Amino acid sequence: MYKIIVFVDMHKLPSPFGGRVGDGGFKQQTLYMSWHKIAENSTDLFVDGNPIIEIDLGEKKVCIVKLKDEIKACAEKCPHAGAKMVDGYLDALGNIVCPLHKYKFNLEKGRNVTGEGYFLKTYLVEQRADGIYINL
Numbered sequence: 001m002y003k004i005i006v007f008v009d010m011h012k013l014p015s016p017f018g019g020r021v022g023d024g025g026f027k028q029q030t031l032y033m034s035w036h037k038i039a040e041n042s043t044d045l046f047v048d049g050n051p052i053i054e055i056d057l058g059e060k061k062v063c064i065v066k067l068k069d070e071i072k073a074c075a076e077k078c079p080h081a082g083a084k085m086v087d088g089y090l091d092a093l094g095n096i097v098c099p100l101h102k103y104k105f106n107l108e109k110g111r112n113v114t115g116e117g118y119f120l121k122t123y124l125v126e127q128r129a130d131g132i133y134i135n136l
């Protein structure tokens, strides 16, 4: 595990934990990041053919998405009103669509591509020789 302290200008950038641009002020946030193995391979994760699943890692739940040959990860709840992203779907461009109000989020950076100004927290995922890892 490693610790990163960041200062976020909330006038310009979203919180690294998600949220909305323009919430105002500077915030100091401490990020603790560590890699967690979540599966041996993608077939262990997406057993029923659904490209969006939710996994429980103990301290938090995370939404895992199969996007073509890539695996992406994001927060389990929408930053707008907390809908479960696992109940959403993927659009033709590979954005995850919230099931409640249909806001769309890019899975690379979490940017809200439909323009409402929200950011969905995303996590790094690595497919290594010995399994799939997520950085929380």
Ligand code: FES
Binding pocket: 078, 079, 080, 081, 082, 083, 098, 099, 100, 101, 102, 103
């Ligand atoms: S709860 Fe997701 S768009 Fe409103």
